[in-house]
Amino acid sequence: MTGTPATLDVRDLKTHFFTKAGVARAVDGVSFSVAKGEVVGLVGESGSGKTVTGFSIIGLVDPPGRVVSGEVLFKGENLLALGNDGMRKLRGNRIAMIFQDPMMTLNPVLRVDTQMVETIKAHDPGVSKRDALLRARDALGQVGIPAPDERLRSYPHQFSGGMRQRVAIAIALLNKPDLIIADEPTTALDVTIQGQILYEAQKLCRETGTSMIWITHDLAVVAGLADKICVMYGGRIVEQGAISDVLDHPVHPYTRGLLGSVPGHNTRGQRLYQIPGMAPSLMNLPEGCAFQARCPKADTACKTEPAITEPVPGRAIRCFHPHLDRSEEVGT
Amino acid sequence: MSEAMLEIDDLSRNFTKKLDLAERLAQKMGANIREEVVHAVDGVSLKIAKGGVVGLVGESGCGKSTLGRMIAGILPPSSGRIVYKGISLTDMDIAEAKRAALEIQMIFQDPFASLNPRMRVVDIIGEAPVAHGFAKPSEIHEYVCDVMQRVGLDPEYRRRYPHQFSGGQRQRIGIARALAVKPEFLVCDEAIAALDVSIQAQVINLFMDLREDLDLTYLFISHDLSVVEHISDRVVIMYLGRVVEIASTDALFEKPNHPYAQALLNEVPRVDQRGRDYKPVEGEIPSPLDPPGGCHFHPRCPHAMDRCRAERPVLREIAPERWSACHLNDGT
Numbered sequence: 035m036t037g038t039p040a041t042l043d044v045r046d047l048k049t050h051f052f053t054k055a056g057v058a059r060a061v062d063g064v065s066f067s068v069a070k071g072e073v074v075g076l077v078g079e080s081g082s083g084k085t086v087t088g089f090s091i092i093g094l095v096d097p098p099g100r101v102v103s104g105e106v107l108f109k110g111e112n113l114l115a116l117g118n119d120g121m122r123k124l125r126g127n128r129i130a131m132i133f134q135d136p137m138m139t140l141n142p143v144l145r146v147d148t149q150m151v152e153t154i155k156a157h158d159p160g161v162s163k164r165d166a167l168l169r170a171r172d173a174l175g176q177v178g179i180p181a182p183d184e185r186l187r188s189y190p191h192q193f194s195g196g197m198r199q200r201v202a203i204a205i206a207l208l209n210k211p212d213l214i215i216a217d218e219p220t221t222a223l224d225v226t227i228q229g230q231i232l233y234e235a236q237k238l239c240r241e242t243g244t245s246m247i248w249i250t251h252d253l254a255v256v257a258g259l260a261d262k263i264c265v266m267y268g269g270r271i272v273e274q275g276a277i278s279d280v281l282d283h284p285v286h287p288y289t290r291g292l293l294g295s296v297p298g299h300n301t302r303g304q305r306l307y308q309i310p311g312m313a314p315s316l317m318n319l320p321e322g323c324a325f326q327a328r329c330p331k332a333d334t335a336c337k338t339e340p341a342i343t344e345p346v347p348g349r350a351i352r353c354f355h356p357h358l359d360r361s362e363e364v365g366t
Numbered sequence: 367m368s369e370a371m372l373e374i375d376d377l378s379r380n381f382t383k384k385l386d387l388a389e390r391l392a393q394k395m396g397a398n399i400r401e402e403v404v405h406a407v408d409g410v411s412l413k414i415a416k417g418g419v420v421g422l423v424g425e426s427g428c429g430k431s432t433l434g435r436m437i438a439g440i441l442p443p444s445s446g447r448i449v450y451k452g453i454s455l456t457d458m459d460i461a462e463a464k465r466a467a468l469e470i471q472m473i474f475q476d477p478f479a480s481l482n483p484r485m486r487v488v489d490i491i492g493e494a495p496v497a498h499g500f501a502k503p504s505e506i507h508e509y510v511c512d513v514m515q516r517v518g519l520d521p522e523y524r525r526r527y528p529h530q531f532s533g534g535q536r537q538r539i540g541i542a543r544a545l546a547v548k549p550e551f552l553v554c555d556e557a558i559a560a561l562d563v564s565i566q567a568q569v570i571n572l573f574m575d576l577r578e579d580l581d582l583t584y585l586f587i588s589h590d591l592s593v594v595e596h597i598s599d600r601v602v603i604m605y606l607g608r609v610v611e612i613a614s615t616d617a618l619f620e621k622p623n624h625p626y627a628q629a630l631l632n633e634v635p636r637v638d639q640r641g642r643d644y645k646p647v648e649g650e651i652p653s654p655l656d657p658p659g660g661c662h663f664h665p666r667c668p669h670a671m672d673r674c675r676a677e678r679p680v681l682r683e684i685a686p687e688r689w690s691a692c693h694l695n696d697g698t
Contacts, residue, residue: 079562194650224425225589226647229633233644251563254592254635258642278640295567296637298592302615305574306567306596312532313562 039110040067041213041245042091047104049083049090051316058316060086060099062269065342065350068213068262071243073235075256075277078266081313084249087266088215091247092131093121109212127157130206134218136198139205140190146174146201147186153208173204177234196227203234210242217249232259253296257281265289268314268324275349285349285356287329323353331355370449371416371551371583372437377446379407379432404654406432408607409446411681414551419577419584421598421615423591423630427654428604431555434587438472438553450551468498471544475556477536481528487514487539488524495546510546516579517542517572534565541572545580555587570597591634595619603627606654606662609681612689623690626663661693669694 049061061083068074078084089095091106093113106113108129113121125131133139141149150170154161161169167186174182177200190198199219206214216235220228236259239246250256256263257277264274265288273286284290294307311328314320322339326332335354342350345358383402385393393399407429414420424430435441437448439455448455450466458466474480481490491513492506501509511521517538528536537557544552554573558566574597576582588594594601594615601618603611603626611624622628629647649666652658658665664674673693681691 079564196650224651225591225630225633226425226651228635229644229646232635233646236644252635253563254637254639257637258635258639258644261641281637281640292563293637295564296592297567297570297596298634298636302596303574305571308568308571309564312534312565 040107041070041072041109042068042247043105043107044087044091045105045107047087047090047106048102049086049095049099050102051099053098053317056317059269059319060316061090062319064104064266064269064271066262066264066271066274068245068247070212070245071239072262073239073246073248073260075260075263076247076249076266077251077253077256077263079251079313081316082266083269083316084266085217088131088217088247088249092125092129092215093118094131123157126153126206126211127209128211129213129215130209130211132199132202132206132214132216132219134221136195136202137190139202140198142190144189145186146170146188146190150174150186150205150208153205157209169208170204173207174201176207176238177201177204178230179204196223196230199223199231200234203231207238211244213245213247215247215249218251219248220255221250221252228255235259253281253292254298265292268319269316270324270352271350272325272353273349273351275346279346279349283346285345285358286351286353287331287355287357288325290357291328369416370413371418371451372414372585373449374410374412374433374437375447375449377407377410377433377436377448378405378444379429379436379441380405380444402655405607405657406654407436407443410604410607410609412602412609412612414583414585416583417577417581418600419586419598421594421601422585422587422604423589423594423601424604425589425630425651427606427651429607429654430587430604433604434472434553434555434585437585438470439467440472468547469549470551470553471547471549472553472555473537473540473544473557475559477533477540477560478528480540481536481543483528486525486527487519487531490528490539491524491542491546494543498547500547510542513542513546516545516576518568532565534561534568537561537569538572541569541576545576549582551583551585553585553587556589557586558593559588559590566593573597591630592636603630606652606657608662608691609689610663610691612681614687617685617688623684623688623695624663624692625667625669625694627690629666661691 045065047061047064051058051060064087076084090101095101101114147167147170151163151166154166154169171182171186174185179185179200193201220231238244248260260277263277263280264271267288273280273289284293291307291309297306309328314324320326321337323336326336340352340354342352344350345356381404385401389399410433422430436443453462488507488510492510495501495509496503496506510524514521514524519538558569561569586598598615601613601615602609605626611627622631647666660676661674661679664670679691679693681689684690684695
């Protein structure tokens with residue numbers, strides 16, 4: 035990436051969990067960047083390390099997990115060197131996070147206004163309560179909550195699931211962050227409600243220039259929302275690039291397999307392509323490429339770790355045998 | 367359409383929340399407290415042809431699971447009839463009822479909760495066939511190995527416990543348990559919702575293979591329209607306890623008739639749609655405790671008229687083999 039500095043630049047991030055049973059390399063050499071106003075989709079199946087990547091960026095990895103090496107440059111500043119106090123000033127202020135379950139982020143015994151004013155005052159102690167309340171109300175209105183004045187005085191349990199997620203997003207927005215990390219925020223919601231949340235997220239990025247990392251397992255959601263996509267497998271990004279490039283011409287065998295197994299994208303009633311086997315345990319990843327055991331193209335070269343290459347401009351992949359022939363069909 | 371294997375006629379199921387002691391006392395003293403009734407399924411009629419796959423779609427609280435449970439015989443209906451192979455389930459003699467109960471099997475959503483953690487796989491799968499005389503106790507291992515192979519499980523693992531399997535494998539155990547009593551009709555209640563994309567594809571393929579090999583009929587309940595689109599011949603869409611549209615999959619996805627069906631199809635995220643502009647349906651799903659009068663969808667419907675607020679639209683045939691419950695269809 036050249037030109038204006040990226041909002042976020044993650045370089046060779048490694049987060050390992052040191053458990054009694056061994057070391058789990060949950061994130062193992064992840065590099066990607068997020069430009070201003072850009073939405074990056076971080077896609078992977080369970081255990082691929084996508085959530086831990088998000089937690090590592092915002093500094094929420096708990097022991098036995100530890101960020102072992104790498105750099106997380108937020109507007110040029112390395113967050114990993116910042117320490118706890120420095121991170122606390124940034125978190126909820128310049129970088130915010132939205133979680134899958136809004137009940138995790140909202141305190142059930144405090145009214146919404148209390149929680150929102152607290153967030154504002156934590157980062158800006160000089161603000162009067164009145165101004166803070168006004169800002170809270172505006173944030174609720176911004177995410178499409180009807181009658182924000184009344185809703186401010188409600189408790190989280192008085193909201194429906196979709197509304198609760200909106201409140202969580204409103205709290206993330208309060209201090210006008212430069213970066214929002216959204217971890218599966220619509221997975222628990224119904225289709226029509228998911229549509230509403232995606233609409234708010236998209237509006238937000240377009241209007242305020244907030245950058246976003248959207249972590250999900252759902253390729254279809256990312257397809258509609260993101261500008262860039264990073265596909266994770268076994269703790270590494272195996273393929274990244276502009277959304278249309280990657281989804282229309284996937285190069286890594288895993289991305290190809292994943293796209294082949296999405297129903298709705300493929301011809302009705304036909305067998306879906308199935309990736310054989312299952313995801314390896316992070317505890318004992320094979321030497322070299324994590325995908326080799328399930329990959330149709332694997333050979334002895336895959337026993338060593340593939341480096342990041344750029345076979346097509348703007349694409350970064352980790353594979354010795356990328357599918358560069360565009361005429362072949364997905365899933366073969 | 368060939369002969370109907372299963373026919374449902376004006377089926378309803380209510381759940382009543384009984385008053386507790388304090389509420390009964392308050393009621394006696396003249397307080398305005400009444401028992402709350404949820405019409406989980408409200409006058410549903412549909413037919414399922416032999417060998418067909420019917421997808422039942424709807425958002426949370428629409429009654430799709432309740433309907434599935436009534437068909438599987440787990441939940442008695444409040445009113446209406448379920449006719450299986452020409453005989454109403456309530457009119458069957460004991461032998462017929464037993465046969466129907468075996469022939470209609472259910473597969474559940476959560477592969478963690480639906481398997482007894484203290485039983486070995488061989489007993490989970492083998493218990494019912496022995497009890498119902500499909501296999502002698504001495505032949506049980508052989509019988510179970512057969513069924514396990516059919517669903518793609520290694521028979522070597524039959525002495526293991528459910529916790530030793532991954533989510534996808536557990537779902538296969540659930541499917542094997544249902545298949546062990548040689549069913550003809552499977553009710554799959556969100557059977558693949560909890561699985562990762564690549565594992566989901568494996569299980570969808572398994573369902574399609576089994577349908578061909580064993581001539582099964584499915585009621586496939588799901589909130590995921592793209593899965594339903596892939597696997598079903600016909601689709602039933604429910605909203606707050608009522609069926610709003612029944613159509614063949616092709617016809618529905620080409621041109622949905624009911625405004626709710628249109629909204630739902632519009633909201634489905636698709637891999638082939640990039641950088642889309644979200645235009646979500648307004649409003650929340652109303653509480654089933656207090657659904658809006660007339661057509662349940664009218665508060666969220668862009669075409670709502672006075673008639674929609676007053677009169678419940680009947681489900682009527684708008685084209686051959688296609689039904690919709692909307693007043694707009696009367697205008698022509």
